[in-house]
Amino acid sequence: AAQLGLANVTFMERAFEELLEADLPQFDFITLHGIWSWIGEGTRQAVQRFIYARLKPGGIVYNSYNCLPGWAGDAPIRRLLLELGALHHGDSATRAERAAKDALELANLKQGYFRAQPAAVDQIAKLSKRQANYLAHEYLNAAWTNFYSIDVADEMAAAKLTFLGSATMMDNFLDLLLADPAGQRCRTQPTERLRQLAQDFLTGQRFRRDVFVRGHPRLARSETARHLRAQCFSLPGPAEEFSEKAKVPRGEITFDAKAMAAIRGAVSQGAASLGEMIDEGSKTGGTLDLERTVLMLTAVGRLIPVSAPFKPPRMAQQPAKVRVLGDINKKLVALGR
Numbered sequence: 001a002a003q004l005g006l007a008n009v010t011f012m013e014r015a016f017e018e019l020l021e022a023d024l025p026q027f028d029f030i031t032l033h034g035i036w037s038w039i040g041e042g043t044r045q046a047v048q049r050f051i052y053a054r055l056k057p058g059g060i061v062y063n064s065y066n067c068l069p070g071w072a073g074d075a076p077i078r079r080l081l082l083e084l085g086a087l088h089h090g091d092s093a094t095r096a097e098r099a100a101k102d103a104l105e106l107a108n109l110k111q112g113y114f115r116a117q118p119a120a121v122d123q124i125a126k127l128s129k130r131q132a133n134y135l136a137h138e139y140l141n142a143a144w145t146n147f148y149s150i151d152v153a154d155e156m157a158a159a160k161l162t163f164l165g166s167a168t169m170m171d172n173f174l175d176l177l178l179a180d181p182a183g184q185r186c187r188t189q190p191t192e193r194l195r196q197l198a199q200d201f202l203t204g205q206r207f208r209r210d211v212f213v214r215g216h217p218r219l220a221r222s223e224t225a226r227h228l229r230a231q232c233f234s235l236p237g238p239a240e241e242f243s244e245k246a247k248v249p250r251g252e253i254t255f256d257a258k259a260m261a262a263i264r265g266a267v268s269q270g271a272a273s274l275g276e277m278i279d280e281g282s283k284t285g286g287t288l289d290l291e292r293t294v295l296m297l298t299a300v301g302r303l304i305p306v307s308a309p310f311k312p313p314r315m316a317q318q319p320a321k322v323r324v325l326g327d328i329n330k331k332l333v334a335l336g337r
Contacts, residue, residue, distance in 0.1 A: 036065040051159040070206030071146040096135035161212035169299035234271035270311035
């Protein structure tokens with residue numbers, strides 16, 4: 001930061017329990033990435049108190065964590081790595097790397113637990129190839145807790161937060177995750193709490209990136225529509241790669257051809273707002289659910305949100321200058337050059 005001359009960022013090294021004592025402002029956003037599953041209950045309560053005291057009304061909290069039921073089978077592996085790592089010397093990365101090799105030797109014997117759980121053998125084999133610093137962070141912390149999403153929602157509620165959705169956009173669209181009847185069964189759960197839990201079980205969720213809000217979790221539909229119409233989107237790559245088909249967890253899906261034509265027409269020469277796409281779609285006649293289509297295309301990576309509309313400057317078209325070099329040119333043609 002000093003080398004770049006950045007004056008608008010502050011770095012602090014404090015225990016979570018000490019943060020409330022620091023001279024800090026009220027925040028619009030608080031993010032917790034790679035933290036919640038690796039700190040103990042007392043430390044999580046300290047974080048809750050900090051959020052309660054320092055997050056503005058309407059503020060957003062991002063919290064990512066290891067999720068059940070997807071991680072249910074990894075608890076024995078983690079305990080084995082933790083105990084094996086304690087036998088070795090060196091920094092945590094070195095100990096994690098050696099523990100993974102020791103665990104693989106045990107797993108390859110394929111006896112007892114490993115014979116009954118062949119997936120555990122495969123998992124340990126994969127872990128032995130992962131970077132040592134990842135292994136150390138993931139498995140060698142003294143605290144290691146995997147959560148059901150409803151448990152995290154309850155802990156965030158203690159800080160007066162309400163679940164808003166997932167920062168992994170695809171997780172907000174059951175149509176992309178689950179085919180019927182699984183998707184329908186998930187939708188018909190009587191509460192949002194149960195819908196999230198059912199979704200985790202039906203998808204085998206291992207990692208969640210949840211977004212919570214301080215205060216009322218929903219804008220009026222008219223306000224949501226206004227904000228979405230002003231939101232701009234762009235292509236992440238060449239226009240010819242903007243395909244109507246996409247591979248998603250439930251399989252391959254095909255987006256509506258008319259909607260795709262309207263979107264392609266709006267963004268092929270630069271970024272455009274959803275409102276501009278709707279205007280483009282109106283030229284084709286009929287009603288198109290462009291809002292939902294654009295959001296789903298963003299979820300699968302076909303579109304990316306940007307801050308403002310833009311059109312790249314076009315290069316001036318200049319006539320090509322051709323110089324014929326008499327005999328030399330003829331010789332090159334004869335040689336096939």
